[in-house]
Amino acid sequence: MTIKYELLYFKFxxxxxxxxxxxxxxxxxxxDRYPQDWDKEKQDQPFLHIPVLTDFQEDGSKFILAESSAINRYLAEKAGLMGSNARETALISQFYESWGEIHQKYWPLTYQFNDMLSAEQIDKQMSDLREKIIVPILTKHDQALAKNPSGFYVGDKVSTSSDWMSLADVAAAASLPLFDYKNQVTKETHPHLFALHEKLSNHKAFKAQEARFPGKC
Ligand SMILES: N[C@@H](CCC(=O)N[C@@H](CS)C(=O)NCC(=O)O)C(=O)O
Structure with a gap:
């Protein structure tokens, strides 16, 4: 079978x-392709980082794309998950970017800032992030989902597949379990987000993901 796409990234x-x-x-x-000698391969990547996607073209050429958000949008478009008009696409991007904000603010506090801040400072920053950004923003997400009878972020017929899912839904379902909400985002407080997560967890792509690198984040 000919391979259409290859994703270069680490084994997690x-x-x-x-x-x-x-x-x-x-x-x-x-x-998947995992770097064999990353220090060498790094120089060949568009921006010295991974993930990098290769899309093998019919004429034998390769389309190479870096930056995870650009890759996600490109693949979502290919999968029919970016809506069917400019407004749907914009709304899908809006919710996708909003999850992006949480990722961008959360992970540095969990990893990079450990060298610069004390444990107390990190706790304080994390609790501010939770109270002022994560919980209130996810409350807005839950309210948006509540308004849509499909249970997805963006109206009907946003996808060529039968289930109307979009990049925003995939990002939400993949992201929801990753953060420590200290019990402030639960099935009771944010039922529509949890229902979306539960629905997508049964999708075969999510099942396959679960089986990949178990126990690693
Ligand atoms: N803005 C980039 C960041 C990519 C990035 O930082 N990738 C890390 C792995 S998560 C990496 O390439 N680390 C190895 C290195 O920089 O040498 C994106 O979203 O794709």
């Missing part, structure tokens, strides 16, 4: 979590 989920889910959702054949 990290920034490849969404690209891998979306690759499964394109219905095309694809493969």
């Amino acid at each position: 989920h990290g920034l490849a979590r969404l690209p891998r889910l979306l690759l499964d959702m394109t219905g095309e054949s694809w493969q």
Whole structure:
């Protein structure tokens, strides 16, 4: 079978979590590639980082794309998950970017800032992030989901597949379990977000993801 896509990333989920889910959702054949000698291979990448997607073209050429958000949008478009008009696409991007804000603010506090801040400072920053950003923003998300009878973020017929899912839904379902909400985001407080997560957890791409690198984030 000819391979349509290849994703270069390390052997864990990290920034490849969404690209891998979306690759499964394109219905095309694809493969992971793990760097053998990253220090060498780094120089060959568009911006010296991974993930990097290669899309093998019919004429034998390669389309190479870096930056996880660009990769996610490209693959979501290929999978029919970016809506069917400019407004749907914009709303899908809006919710997707909003999850992006949480990721961008949360992970540095969990990893990079450990060297610069004391444990108390990190706790304080994390609690501010939770109270002022994560919980109130996810409350808005839950309210938006509540308004849509489909249970997805963006109206009807946003997808060529029968279930109307979009990049925003995939990002939400993949992201929801990753953060420590200290019991402030639960099935009771944010029922629509949890219902979306539960619905997508049964999707075969999510099942395949679960089986990949168990126990690693
Ligand atoms: N803005 C980039 C960040 C990519 C990034 O930082 N990737 C890390 C892995 S998560 C990486 O390439 N680390 C190895 C290195 O920089 O040498 C994106 O979203 O794709």
